Amino acid sequence: MFLRSLLLACAVLTTPFSLCQAATSDEQKTAHMFSTLQTDPVRLAVFMRQFPKGADLHNHLVGAIYAESYLKWAAQDGLCVSVEQGTILPRACTSTPAKGEKPATDLPSDETAENRMIDALSMRDFVPTANDRSGHDHFFASFAGFGSATEKHAGDSLAEALDRAAQDHITYVELMISPGLGGMIASGNAHPLHGENYEQAMKTLQADLPKLVAQARHETDDMEQQAQHVLHCGTPQAHPGCAVTVHYLYQTLRTVAPSAVFAQLYAGYEMAHTDPRFVGVNFVCPEDDPIAMRDYDQHMRMFQALNAVYPDIKLSLHAGELTPGLVPPEGLTHHIRSAIEVANARRIGHGVDIMWENDATGLLKEMAQKKVMVEINLTSNDIILNIKGKAHPFAMYRRAGVPVALSTDDEGVSRGDLTQEYLRAATTWPLTYQELKQLSRNGLIYSFIPGASLWQDGYIVSACRASETSQCRSFLATSEKARLQMALENNFKQFEADTAHNTLLAN
Known part of the structure; x- marks a missing residue:
């Protein structure tokens, strides 16, 4: 069963190099265990809790707290x-x-x-x-x-999120945060837009920009210092969360006046351009909000204008978190496409309404070709949109060759964690163990972590096909992303070695 699944996987172009090599005995045993545990929810939960998870890429810090x-x-x-x-x-x-x-x-x-x-x-x-x-x-x-x-406890929140990620065996989290947001909105309100003259708007806001960015950095510094103190990092009493790598997406609010949205985006782009802790920009608030719906196309053009000034900034955009009836039919037709084609988003958050987009088949093909990854939030889409089980487009994205990764969205509000997301996926669709590993790897492959990837066109880069070499060590030294990816591969090996000899999980 396992070998047949492996041969099928190797026929797919996106299959990683390591899958097409001879599977280790521990990997084969673990894969067999997983296939038998999918009908045993109690033992499957034990398995999935320990399973190494590459990243949580769609995680709002304020919503992550219980x-x-x-x-x-x-x-x-x-x-x-x-x-x-x-x-x-x-x-x-x-x-x-x-x-x-x-x-x-x-x-x-x-x-x-x-x-x-x-x-x-x-x-x-x-x-x-x-x-x-x-x-x-x-x-x-x-x-x-x-x-x-929340105001005085950003650092406590970060500490809680990192400790929970460690408990969940997550290598990396890409948290959405909004430091200094109030000043940015106030600056935008003080400088109304003149139509869509964004070049002029940037000139008008330039005098405020250094102060806005300095305040955001100061608040981020305070948050991290408080979290380090709470976690006792660097001491013998260090919490497990100290070992989890974190970067941030600057998240802006889209339910305010256009001038305030643009000021947030301008400052957010500048943060991501100048502060290496911030690796991209996103925007938030309910997509079905009347203002968010009314101004959606204008927001995409804002991103487009800022991309011309900051071509290095990466975007992950909430798009398609909608269902029929929540908004009129015309509101479902183009949000995902516009996020990709106008705003140049590299990742899409949610993407639930994909099949109601104009030419959904063509859009899925485009996403697969461009490797636009979709952040899948199964619990969130269930409790907010009532999209349950196989009604979710998770399988459709995978069938179309669109890369996907599982994420939590707001695990504190939803009362869950990333293990819960993996459990939902594993008990809803007939995933193999190798497919489960690819979901985990995708979190790091499509993260915005700086540096070259360990994977290229579905294969481990040639420098590291033999990992214990000076050539591989030199490659890893140049790339934070590749180092975390290699750490995940090592975590898989350890997990499989432990699981293969776990009598609780054996048949």
Whole structure:
């Protein structure tokens, strides 16, 4: 069974070089175990938890944090919560709190109130009601609910995200963050656009740009320093999260005035151009929001204009996070295509409405040719869009030869992790172990990590086909991406050696 799958895999042009070599005994045993465990959810979860995962490329830091952490930090900051509204308030409670309000410090002694807050700030146990009708609305409302607890705890959030990634056996995370965002929006509001004269807009904003970028860097510095302190990095007590590599995408909001969107993008591009911690730009907020829908085409032209000035900046864009009925039919016809052809996005986040795009077959072919990767968020698409199981276009993308990788989106709000995404994929589609490994590898192949890839046209580069050579060591020394990819390959070898002799997982 395994050998037949391997021969089929080797017939595909995108199959990595190592797959077409003689599989090790441990790899064969692990592949066989995986095929038998797909009908055993308990043992499959054990297998998948330990399985090495290359990267989580679609991860919003503020949404990655569990509600329990936000409530803990609210208590530390002396904030008040409105249990009635399911919101952490940006202030302390008054001496005579309003109905439904109480200090966050009181929640641990009031189980009912604490559970109501956790449910309000996440998708846990969500059940539609007359006033909270959809998973979509509840999901996005949760961000406003915990927003007041995020301001002082960016570093705590980063530490939590990195420790969870380590627990999940993830090599690399590419987090979406928005430091200095308020100043950028204010600058944009102070300098209205004149039509779509983006060249003039950049000239107008240039005086503000150094200050905006300096503030964003300062906030990033503070976040990282706080995270390092929380994780005890560089000490004997270092947390596992210290070993996870992280870069950032600068995320901008698309539901504000065009001048404010452009100012964010301009500063975000400058951040990614000048600060090596930032490897690209993205934009966020519900795609079906009236402003996001109205201005979508203009936003794509903004990216196009900035690409001409910053040709080195890489884009991963949310596009196609839509379904029929959520927006009118014409709203489903071109967002993914425009993100690729106008904005020149190298990756697409979600891409759920691909089959409603004009000439979907041609678009899929174009994506495969250009190797535009799709960040697949199975849990998120289920709870927000009600796209479940095989109704998801995951299999269609793979059938068309479009590269895909699994990601979490907002694992704290969704109450999951990357293991959960792999479990969903493995129990929904008949994936082989080698296909599972390719999903993991894709996370690093299509990441925006600097440096040449260990893989070229589906093969390991010639310098490293024998890894323990001076030629390979020299190649790895020049590329952060290749070093992380090699680390993943070594993690696979160790995982397979351990799994092959794990009696709990054996038949």
